[in-house]
Amino acid sequence: MQIARRSLIGLAATMVGSSALPNFSKAKAPLSNAQNAGFYHYKIGDIEATAITDGFAERPLAGFIKNAELVDVKAVLSQSAMPQETLRIPFTTTVLNIGGQLVLIDTGNGDMGSPKSGSWMANFKAAGFNPEQVDLVIFSHFHGDHINGYRLQSGVSPFKNAQIMVPSIEWAFWMDDGQFSRSPEGMKGAFANVRRVFDPVKDKVIQYEAGKEIVPGITSIAAFGHTPGHMAYMVSSGSNKHILMSDTTNHTALFVRRPEWTVIFDMDAEQAITSRRKMLDMAVSDGAEVSFYHAPFPATGRIVKDGSTYALVPTPWSTVL
Numbered sequence: 001m002q003i004a005r006r007s008l009i010g011l012a013a014t015m016v017g018s019s020a021l022p023n024f025s026k027a028k029a030p031l032s033n034a035q036n037a038g039f040y041h042y043k044i045g046d047i048e049a050t051a052i053t054d055g056f057a058e059r060p061l062a063g064f065i066k067n068a069e070l071v072d073v074k075a076v077l078s079q080s081a082m083p084q085e086t087l088r089i090p091f092t093t094t095v096l097n098i099g100g101q102l103v104l105i106d107t108g109n110g111d112m113g114s115p116k117s118g119s120w121m122a123n124f125k126a127a128g129f130n131p132e133q134v135d136l137v138i139f140s141h142f143h144g145d146h147i148n149g150y151r152l153q154s155g156v157s158p159f160k161n162a163q164i165m166v167p168s169i170e171w172a173f174w175m176d177d178g179q180f181s182r183s184p185e186g187m188k189g190a191f192a193n194v195r196r197v198f199d200p201v202k203d204k205v206i207q208y209e210a211g212k213e214i215v216p217g218i219t220s221i222a223a224f225g226h227t228p229g230h231m232a233y234m235v236s237s238g239s240n241k242h243i244l245m246s247d248t249t250n251h252t253a254l255f256v257r258r259p260e261w262t263v264i265f266d267m268d269a270e271q272a273i274t275s276r277r278k279m280l281d282m283a284v285s286d287g288a289e290v291s292f293y294h295a296p297f298p299a300t301g302r303i304v305k306d307g308s309t310y311a312l313v314p315t316p317w318s319t320v321l
């Protein structure tokens with residue numbers, strides 16, 4: 001025993017005292033130069049949910065928030081140690097396997113998004129799905145980053161077997177010719193895009209209202225303001241609840257901390273603020289896990305009250321379901 005301990009001490013002294021550097025002359029490991037596929041499974045009772053990332057868009061911070069000084073916006077970002085000039089806005093869709101039915105909530109950017117987006121289909125397939133398996137696509141609202149994945153630039157939809165559900169108020173607004181013609185010039189492209197995506201299936205879409213169980217386990221929640229018919233969802237199975245927040249916030253680092261701020265995309269700012277507070281309060285009082293479309297991947301966590309504001313506590317990665 002005595003001898004063994006002495007020789008170990010001697011070895012340690014040799015290692016610490018050596019000035020030789022490791023020899024890397026035979027190193028061969030190539031760089032990855034690419035990220036691994038972005039999907040994350042989690043359970044909501046018996047429902048298996050999968051978050052699928054569609055990458056991100058980068059936007060200049062200046063002008064992004066309508067009712068706050070840039071210096072104050074930067075101060076909030078610095079609390080999360082985030083860059084001060086540009087904001088990365090992530091895209092995360094949710095797939096729900098409910099009793100063998102594959103339900104997709106929003107479809108990502110397809111081939112029409114920012115250069116850093118467009119990985120959705122590769123990630124969806126890497127998660128073990130194929131688009132022909134999708135039974136139902138539910139749309140939260142009609143902004144391009146949520147609907148363009150449904151119909152590619154070629155006009156083809158990858159979801160050949162899927163039924164489609166849309167919020168009735170959203171449909172009435174965007175498909176109305178009067179709204180289109182009266183809209184400001186800057187919004188005409190968004191109107192045209194909604195028609196590009198939905199015109200070929202306009203006789204098949206199923207319209208849904210707020211506050212209804214639209215399929216077993218998914219109840220729509222009115223979260224109007226971001227767009228006229230913008231919806232969030234309560235997904236439940238047994239005693240388990242999970243709130244899909246959709247675009248209740250356009251980046252959690254900003255609008256969970258400061259729900260009274262309004263993003264340039266909120267079409268009715270006051271209504272969006274009211275909806276945001278309602279949804280954040282609901283997440284706190286229900287103690288439910290939440291997901292956001294625009295949050296750092298995998299975009300799930302819990303909302304806690306933090307004085308007069310809120311904070312998002314990300315869900316830790318779990319190796320088991």
Ligand SMILES: [Zn+2]
Pocket residue numbers: 143145146247293294
């Ligand atoms: Zn969005």
